[in-house]
Amino acid sequence: MLIVNDLSVFYGKIKVVHNINFTIEEGSCVALLGPNGAGKTSTISSILGTVNSTGTVNFCNQDISKIQTEDRIKLGISIAPEGRRVFSNLSVFENLYLGSAIRKDRAIADNEIENWFNIFPILKERKDQSAGTLSGGEQQMLTIARALMGNPKILLLDEPSLGLAPMITKQVFELIETLKTKGITILLVEQNATEALKLADYSYILNSGNIVAHGNRSEILKKGDLMSSLTGVEN
Amino acid sequence: MKPFFKKISIPIFASFLAFPVYADTIKVGFPVPLTGEYAPYAEIQGAKCMAEIINNKGGVNGKKFELLVQDTGTDTQTAISLTEKFLDQGVVAIGTIPFSDTMIPVAQIAAGYGVTILQAQSTQVEMHTGIVDNFISNVSPDPFTAAAAAEYALSEGVKNVVLLTSDDGGSWSAKTPLWFGEVIENGGGKVLSKMNFSIPTSDWSPQIAEMKKLSSSPDAVYISSIMPDVGVLVRQMKAAGIDAWVFGSDGLDDPSLDSVADSDKSILDKVAFGTLAPSQPGSAMQEFQAECKALGMPVDGMFPALGADVIMALAYAVEKTGGTDPVAIREALRSADSIPVRTVESVSFKNNKSHAERTVPVIGFKNGVRVLLSNAIPRFVPNWK
């Protein structure tokens, strides 16, 4: 579904991602792991078209590397970004409403907002409250719900557990698990490699802008020392 | 041989460049505001047109006028730089931004060259305090327009007046009303009240409410401000039911005042202003504007038209002295009993040296059309120096 080919990302003249390749099959959950500064978010940004990059990104048999960010979203790529970035000055409902911006079927979208409220009763309770007043965990839930409102073909999750208490982190990963069982294609970027590896069907390990390893959970775990130094996963 | 030729040919070329073909023209420098805040007061259109008219007749003593015009953007420093440039090119006179903070430094620089600042439309009293000697204004200062309007007001039986003053336009808007009041009081009238305003003002309702509060209603209001602000005042006073004259200065002399009468012909019946040159239909100025329009050089309004007088005065002086020495030209201007100009019959700088002695017209309206109410040198002018 998503094929990234020979991708390099630049900030000015500095190259932060070096000619990487990876593939995400429809319905799968792929994790992009690695330490801080490895180039994970840069990779996500280049899929979205918000940074300068070379190489191609192929989505649903279409080269999207030259088209506008907004158009990529319309094709069915959705993002729950790092740091959550809820519109804190908007109400919970308005956040979800904007999430469904690309939907043509307004009535169905409104229905879905209701469904989300059933899954997250806390969001329903606070639907008219401004999103800035939610707790970190609630904001993360809202971010994911917002990203799903567009009915995406692929969901990009950037550090969903960052800065959350262990209890809340657990809830977030349970939610991702639920999404996975619903058949949503997911690209998960995480520093919490232990949890991510459990979830992902296939994983890529990034370091200093290069893919240093890839494989399923057991293959990754076999790499031993390298993995533990990069991702903190103990064998 | 070849290198020798090379050596000799360069100075020859250089000397050709130093004496361009225009060597025998009367050069006048105009570092003026073509853009910026004071652009409405540039005299260029009239000066250019008059120069064209004179040049078409063969010039003065065979010499043609050459106007050096460059925009200052209403910036004093630019005016100074351009003045230096024009002085180097040998101008006989200079006209610049008509406000003392530019005219004084420009005059000081020109003094070193013996060149005169000959200003078409400057009415500021600050220029006549002896601060510079090489300044001549083609018109009379503000106390004269105020006095002329007041004399006409008295002749119409005006007794009680309200003066609107503002510090925003310098002495022009702050003191001219007081001079008007002085002449009125000298003629037996009374100043009921003085009120403040800002430039620009587009809503006079607070001042009008104050006028309504006065114990006796005024016969006239005097203001020295700009258009379209005064037009708004006239309309709002009428709407508030205040039946008083509105007298003003040259600031009212703008075609947009006439348009106030578009929907109500009588609204300007009690509006009059002392100004710098007669501008009613049939006046010399309107004839001049028609002539210029026919030449394809339109002249919009009084301030640009006054440029014609400057060129005519210079033409007179060049003819008198037979040359273009700037000091001799200034002397010729100041010693003449009468110099023919275009917007009025003649001017004289003999008595006042730094400003013209000329008739001061008061313009009013009848059925929305300009009429000349009076045109004389005022008998009583307040002491202003």
Next chain:
Amino acid sequence: MIDYVVQQSLNALSFGAEYALIALGLAIVFSIMGLVNFAHGEVIAIGGYCMMVMAAIAFRNPIVIIIGAIFASVIMAVFLERIAFRPVRYADATTGLLTAFGVSLILQNLFLLLVSPRPIAVTSMYFLDWPIKLGSIRISSLQIFETVATLLAILFLVLFLKRSFLGIAMRAASLDFEMVRLMGIRANRVIATAFAISGLLAGIAAIFIIARRGAVDPTLGFNPVLKAFVACVVGGFGSLTGAVLGGFLLGALEVGMLVILPQSYGGMKDAFVFAVIAIILVWRPEGILSPQKEKGDKI
């Protein structure tokens, strides 16, 4: 005496309505882009010049002229966004401010060179202005129209920003522009809408200004925009209600000082007005209704 006080209060209200209307136009753009659009004055002036042109080519129907003027202002605002402000959208605030000043200066001089440095009469809006007598109090119909229009404008804007999709997107964009794009919403459209609304407000302001002044000149809009800028600062820059509040406050201060100060202190009027404003800003450095610490909600 009581009549006099009521009369001057009504006058203050109408001064304030004009400032508030223009301040709203500045605030809506600032709240979304962080841009102080000093060229807003020239957007107003374009409305005025459009009326001049329409009068010259013998359009008599006032409704056509009003719609034409508003349309011209909207087009101008959107056009300026496209050619002048979009290229500096991601530059820092100073760049935007200087760009706006530059655009304003260029346009003023274009009006001056292409039309005239002098005021040109435009009397086609005089019909909006007639005296109304309420007992011993006289007001102008224009004062009522302008105050009502300002109140309607703020009401419309609040509803628009609260209820419409584009309005919500505009509020979101003021906080996190890129995130709005990541929702698949055309960011350019959101910003163009903000400018179009500011142009609409400028067009309405142009009609009232022309109805009162009866003439258009190159600085037609520049001077009122400076006042509106002060109104925005006092009210809290970026807050729409703050802009309106600041406008009415400034109107009240100006009329108040004009009435209270003795004539000999007349030249000090602005000094006194700004002294009061300075005191307000000491009390509330971000303006009276400053938005929350982040460039938060505009309403």
